[in-house]
């Protein structure tokens with residue numbers, strides 16, 4: 269095998285680079301669920317740009333629309349000016365996402381990253397309520413800017429801030445206290461004026477913690493959380509940056525629980541093609557921004573609006589995508605369950621097409637990912653000690669690709685656990 273030529277990355281690119289260390293090759297092209305490196309070796313992608321490629325790499329339907337738009341000199345950079353592309357996208361969000369679900373939200377275009385959407389959501393909650401504290405959850409991940417980091421759990425990521433991260437109070441996520449009612453603590457401190465917890469502006473929650481280790485909140489827990497917030501005038505923010513856009517089955521991950529958050533953040537796959545884009549959805553009475561109060565040069569990535577609009581119309585006008593995702597997820601879950609029966613010290617958890625294989629011995633998770641890479645499968649770890657191998661294939665993955673990926677994963681576990 270030819271060694272990849274990586275000198276310039278090592279010499280010139282900052283030490284901050286990360287994924288290239290897990291997957292030490294130089295990628296060149298990609299299509300669907302596959303990446304190909306410059307030596308022509310194919311890798312099945314069960315990471316999907318950390319959830320940004322739900323419709324696969326270079327999805328042909330979206331690609332053609334994008335090419336046509338560029339060839340026609342459509343606006344590429346549009347600040348937050350009104351454009352034809354944005355009008356079509358807003359109409360499609362209304363007709364495909366909101367009306368059929370009985371949702372009434374105003375739509376904000378923040379800067380194009382998940383962290384920027386989270387920053388906007390936190391700012392807005394504070395502005396509307398006049399309060400400063402945000403309640404977040406253990407093991408949460410919301411992004412790397414200061415506000416988003418302040419509601420993120422991971423100690424190493426928080427340490428990078430270089431300043432105290434303040435005005436957030438972590439609460440136990442569903443399952444954190446193993447067998448206890450995590451919300452009873454939250455209810456108690458909110459209702460006790462001597463608890464030392466200030467009345468918060470908002471609670472921010474992921475319905476499934478993607479970076480935090482594929483921790484799945486139960487529907488009844490989410491419902492109880494939503495009720496607790498609404499009874500106390502606390503805004504509920506669902507960060508759907510990773511679990512939205514159909515990752516767990518329905519377009520919004522909170523639909524299964526039957527709750528309606530006050531504010532929703534979306535990014536990653538909302539642009540459809542892997543192009544940067546983010547949205548903040550807010551109940552209309554919360555839209556108390558003054559013009560330009562949350563700003564940003566790259567809020568008008570019109571090329572992404574084209575692929576976002578088409579992705580919504582093409583994949584979400586009926587329930588086929590949701591049903592297929594649930595069926596594929598169930599297949600993966602069954603396979604992982606069999607693995608946990610064959611190997612002690614393994615458990616599994618997940619929803620839809622985010623499934624995790626959890627190792628009692630965390631070091632084995634990284635070894636499994638490394639072995640899988642060598643065998644041609646991209647998977648990454650997540651969790652507080654990187655103890656979870658997280659499977660995040662594109663939603664468009666085929667049954668044959670699922671079989672192929674799962675057989676590489678099984679082989680990798682066998683190799684790492686030895687004796688096979």
Ligand code: PMP
Pocket residue numbers: 318380381382383384386409410411412474478479507508509510511535536
């Ligand atoms: N929120 C969640 C739930 C995420 O998973 C992520 C990214 N992993 C972010 C926010 C931050 O998104 P970005 O990296 O685009 O800033």
